[in-house]
Each structure stands twice: as C-alpha cells, then as structure tokens.
Amino acid sequence: MHSLALRLRRGIETLIALVLFSMVALTFADVIGWRIIGRPIYGAHDITEHLMALVVFAGLPLVSAACLHLTVDLFDRYLMSPWMRWWRVLTGLLVAAILALMAWLFFRQGLTAGQISEVSQALRIPRGPIYFYISASCALSALAAALTAFTGPMPTDQDNSEDAT
Secondary structure, three states: HHHHHHHHHHHHHHHHHHHHHHHHHHHHHHHHHHHHHHOOOHHHHHHHHHHHHHHHHHHHHHHHHHHOOOOOOOOHHOOOOHHHHHHHHHHHHHHHHHHHHHHHHHHHHHHHHHHHHOEEOOOEOOOOHHHHHHHHHHHEEEEHHHHHHHHHHOOOOOHHHHHHH
C-alpha cells in the first residue's frame, strides 16, 4: 500500500511538473509573440488559467496527505506535547470539514456552470469540468486531512532517505 501511494504521488508530481513547464513555455511564447511579432497567442490567458487550476488542485491532496499546509509555529512548544494530541486531531478534522465544504460548493458550482453553459472568455472552454475537478481534489484532500488527523503525515521518500544516511 505504501509503495502504491508513493508511485501515485510521484506520478502526480510528474504531471504537475509537466503542466508547470507547459505554462512557462506558453507564457514565454506568448510574450515573445507579443513583443517581437506583435501577435500574442490567442487564448493564452484561458489556457494558463485552466493549467493553473490543474497545478494547484493536483497538489492539494499531496499537501494534505503530507500535512504540509502553511502553519504558524508560535505555540508549537505547547501544542506539540503529547497531552495536546486532542488539539491536533481537532484542527485536522476542522481542516477536513472546511475542505469537504469547499468540495461540495465547487460541485454545486460545476452543476450550475453546466446548466448555464459557463465558458472561458476567448476559447469558450466549458467551466463545469474544471469545477468538478476542483471538487474532487478538495474531497480527496478532506479525506487525507481526516486520516492524517489521527495517523500523522504520510511518509515520503525523503523520510526514508534521511533514515538511510
């Protein structure tokens, strides 16, 4: 199970890297086209907008599973003590509830976008599928946050390499 999770994470990380590279290449080509030729790439903003959503929400479940959300460590000295485990579980479950709420809201927005045929401005790309994708990502993140509230962060291959040295 652990090796399956690691392979899945590596696959998602590779996909994120490829999408990021394509965003950089598209933006570079668009700027060069606009500055040198005087003709930007038609719809580059729409494509970049959708690729950005793919990157952010592909990474969200990985961040949730590894417990790498942005935190403030002012009170870590107190909150990380064993007797405060209940607080860490409670905050993990609160994060899971918020992510579940976001999943539900994006699912509803996906349904609405489908009903009103919401599309992007230039290329007329339907918005419904991207809202459903965001909803699924938030739902997976909520599940990961709920599980890690009790079990702790998912181990990474960096954890294994540090143990070996």
